[in-house]
Amino acid sequence: MSHRPATFTPIDADWTVTPIAGPLPAGFPSGPIAAVVPGVIHTDLLRAGLIADPFDGDNEAAQQWIGDTSWRYAANFEWHDDGSARHDLVAYGLDTVATVLLNGHEIARTENQHRSYRWPVGAWLVDGENELLIEFAAPVPEVTARAERYGALPRVNHHEYNQLRKTASHFGWDWGIDVAGVGIWKAIGIDSWSGVRVASVRPLVALDADGTGVLTAHVELERDGTGVDNELAAVVEVADESHAITAVADVRSDAGDFAVEARVPDAAVWWPVGHGEQPLYDVTVSIGDARWAGRVGFRNVRVDTAPDAAGRPFRLYVNDELVLVRGVNWIPDHAFLTEVDSDRYARRLMDAVEANVNLVRVWGGGIYESDEFYARADELGLLVWQDFLLACAAYAEEDHLAHEIEAEARENITRLSQHPSLVIWNGNNENIWGYADWGWPALLGDRTWGDGYYRGLFPALVRELDPTRFYSPASPYSFGDYLHPNDERNGTMHIWDVWNREDYTTYRAYTPRFVSEFGFQGPPAWSTLTRVVHDEPLDPYGHEMLVHQKANLGNEKLERGARGHLPDPTSIEAWHWSTQLNQAHAIRFGVEHFRSLTPHNTGTVLWQLNDNWPVVSWAAVDFDEHRKPLWFAMRDAYAPRLATIQPRSSAAAIEAAFEGSRPAQDVLALVLINDTDAAFDGAFEVSRQRLDGTVLAQSSLAASVPARGSVTIELPAEVRDVADAAHEVIVAHAGAQNSGFEPALWHPAEVAGQGLDVEALTATAEQIDSGYAVTVTARALVRDVFLQVDRVDPRATVDRGLVTLLAGESARLEIATSAQVDPAVFTRWPVLSSANSLHAGRPA
Structure with missing residues (x-):
């Protein structure tokens, strides 16, 4: 939803761009080169045929000159005076250090991508043709010069991105391409108006105990300066599909801001996905001819971080109901921001919802997202955690930066205040942790580093502008003085020793209260990778492959992380599949462990949902929009009802712990998590069986799980005590159909040491209306059946993935594609993949 006034006329035609210097x-x-506004320099040059695809091969290195060059955007536009008292030039987004000239007159200089600007320009407009020039300084030399002027500050990566209010990840990240450029990345135009203008509205909501929805519209006005100050009536209307509530207030002739309250009896309540419906109310604010329109949802939000016996929790409540967070971290969905349209936003957020996600964290090295992003989240019931845009670096608190940071924060707190999906404001990503653990104090001395923003400015602004949301100073953060910021016992935690140093089984060594970042890498889909990597032969350590692997020693970490879990790959196809599969296994392992700690642990936020270019990364959905194996593992592990088998301490071991030892995890238990509104009462059938299906022991366990609760049930010794780890598996499944619980499997051996038969799977394929269907049948255990359908058609999708079959079981996977091929192609390696197939490097 856009809040551009109806009087706004965009200047969006006949733009050119010209290099100035560099x-x-x-x-x-x-x-001059033809340009598109809104747009950015890289896409203009690509469109003009002056550069190759920046994402392809090693073009990133060849195109670094673009960020070292300054550019002039120019447009001639027709304007005629309509008799309005004010004519403003409005720029919703300039990236970043810009000089704005209208008909030869310097109007302003800007240096912040994350805010908008408005300047009265009636004195310089002429009737007829006008010339608008915007000259952008080269961003890379600019940040270098500022570091020399103000002093370099600690940061990650290789550019001084923390010197400027520009998207940090434009300068490259450990998953992101280095494409720092310039551009008019949001609309620019003339707004002509008279009398008063609605400068902003903050429609803050609450729910009274009796179910009344209370909307308090905080309205900021601007007057045209003509001296005509008539009293006006402000009309606020709140309407759903069936009725409307109107509130009217007189506005003093000198009032610059005021508030109007509207009360909606028996308001329909907005709930997160999985907890209820998402009714939205249209809100309009009218004052004379000025008007603002938006949408709200009535709900309350709070977060409990009060100390308890185990430390400090991080419990998110919406409408006083605890939300067990199943989250993902979000980065900009394209390295060139103007290439993400509303349809792409909708597809990506559906990727989240269909993976059973209920919260998206907008990470602080990106942007305050578009109106379309939050509006779609409102409709879907996806909760949003929004970082302020300071990430992995120290930030100066002196005027040259502080003024801009306050301005962008004020604007975006106000802009986003209407969205019920937004529930958390977060001060920064990893900066307090960085100060504590990354050696910053020795580099900083007595210089400022951002703490005044996180503990002073930002909480004050949230209290002033939108106290209906929770504010967290940082992620990770422990919510107490003298506590380490990344402490598993307190608040939010990031876990990065797994991936960087430790095996993924180390997840089980942690008992965190809330994990707001953790992740494991894997390559994108084969078609995404080979579209941009052209090494001959294709190799994990080929030059172009490593261009598309931004993590330090990333491919070494991929191989180390899979060692001992999966057989060593014997081909590039097996390397691609095994590293994808290991990513999925690592995250499912971590998520199931963390969720099994419910209610001690109340949430996980996976790093990361999406990519901003084709790259080996932590993403679940790659840049070309393919759902990686990780996505299917996340969907299963994030199921509202989850059954998982976990190691636990027996009663005897717990008793021994009182003598000073840590309880050993010496038994297996069935852990049931029920994140639904309905209690579960039933039985689970558990068995120990050979891979060929022979049942060795079995038992029936009564299970009762409250709504939004969990239960742990120790497995009987005869089921859990494995005699032959390589050839046995433990299975637990609900006795009743449609229980919502998928079967839980415990593999005593890793795939690398498991006696999986490469010939155990048979597959047939047929053509159907939507494309093709593949039916797979197992004569013995087959783990993680996956169809790499993009190898046949890069536009194809499949409805199921990572399907594990016990002996005798079958599954049908449906492929949506318009490609006309022999159906049998979907039944052959490497299109048809499984963990079994890795035992010979490829199936027989």
Whole structure:
């Protein structure tokens, strides 16, 4: 939803861009190049045929000159005076250090991508043709010069991105391409108006105990300066599909801001996905001819971090109901921000919802997202955690930066205040942790580093502008003085020793209260990878492959992380599949462990949902929108009802702990998590069986799980005591159909040491209306059946993935594609993959 006034006329035609200064390739044109606004320099140059695809091969290195060059955008536009008292030039997004000139007059200088600007320009507009020029400083030399001027500050990565209010990840990240550029990345135009203008509205909501929805519209006005100050009536209307509530208030002639309250009896309550419906109310604020329109949902939000016996929790409540968070971290969905349209936003957020996600954290190295992002989250019931945009670095608190940070924070707190999906504001990503653990104090001395923002400015602004949301100073954060910021006993935690140093089984060594970042890498889909990587032969350590692997020693960590879990790959196809599969196994392992700690643990937020270019990364959905094996593992592990078998301490071991030893995890238990509104009462059938299906022991366990609760049931010794780890599996499944619990499997051996038969799976394929269907049948255990359908058609999708079959079981996987191929192609390696197939490097 856009809040551009109806009087706004965009300047969006006949733009050109010209290099001003800096390095240019030989033969590069010195004259104007056609440009698109909104847009950015890289897409303009690509569209003009002056550069190759920045994402392809090693073009990133060849195109670094773009960020070292300054550029001038220019447009001639027609304007005629309509008799309005004010004519403002409004720029919703300039990236980043810009000089704005209208008809030769310097209007302003800007240096913040994350805010908008409005300037009265009636004195410089002329009737007829006008010329608008915006000159952008080269961003890379600019941040370097500022570091020299103000002093370099600690940061990650190789550019001084923390010197400027520009998207940090534009300068490259451990998953992101280095494409720092410039551009008019949001709309720009003329707004002509008279009398008063609604500068902003903060429609803050609450729910009274009797079910009345209370909307308090905080309205900021701007007057045209003509001296005509008439008293006006402000009309606030709150309406759903069936009725409307109107509140009217007189506005003093000198009032700059005021509040109007509207009360909605028996308001329909907005709930997160999985907890209820998402009714939305249209809100309009009218004052004379000025009008603002938006949408709200009535709900309350709070977060409990009060100390308890185990430390400090992080419990998120919506409408006083605890939300067990199943989350993902979000980065900008394209390295060039203007390439993400509303349809792409909708597809990506559906990727989250269909994976049983209920919260998306907008990470602080990206942007305050578009109106379309939050509006879609409102409709879907996806909760949003929004970082302020300070990430993995120290930030100066002196005027040259503090003024801009306060301005962008004020604007975005106000802009986003209407969205019921937004529940948490977070001060920064890892900066307090960085100060505590990354050696910053020795580098900083007595210089400022951002603490004044996190513990002073931001909480004050949230209290002033939107006290209906919770504020967290940082992620991770322990919510107490003298506590380490990344302490598993308190608040939110990031776990990165797994992936960087430790095996993924180390997840089980942690008992965190809330994990707001953790992740494991894997490559994108084969078609996504090979579209941009052209090494001959294709190799994990090929030059272009490593261009598309931004993590330090990333491919070494992929191989180390899979060692001992999966057989060593014997081909590039097996390397691709095994590293994808290991990513999925690692995250499912971690999520199931953390969720099994419910209610001690109340949430996980996976790093990360999405990519901003084709790259080996932590994403569940790759840049070309393929759902990686990780996505299917996340969907299963995030199921509202989850059955998982976990190691636990027996009663005897717990008793021994009183003598000073840590309880050993010496038994297996069935842990049931029921994140639904209905209690579960039933039985689970558990068995120990050979991979060929022979049942060795079995038992029936009564299970009762309250709504939004969990239960742990120790498995009987005859079921849990494995005699032959390589050839046995423990299975637990609900006795009743449609219980919502998928079967839980415990594999005593890793895939690498498991006696999996590469010939155990048979598959048939047929053509159907939507594409093709593959039916797979197992004569013995087959783990993680997956169809790499993009190898046949890069646009194809499949409805199921990582399907594990016990002996005698079958499954049908349906493929949506318009490609006309022999159906049998979907039954052959490497399109048809499984963990079994890795035992010979490929199936027989």
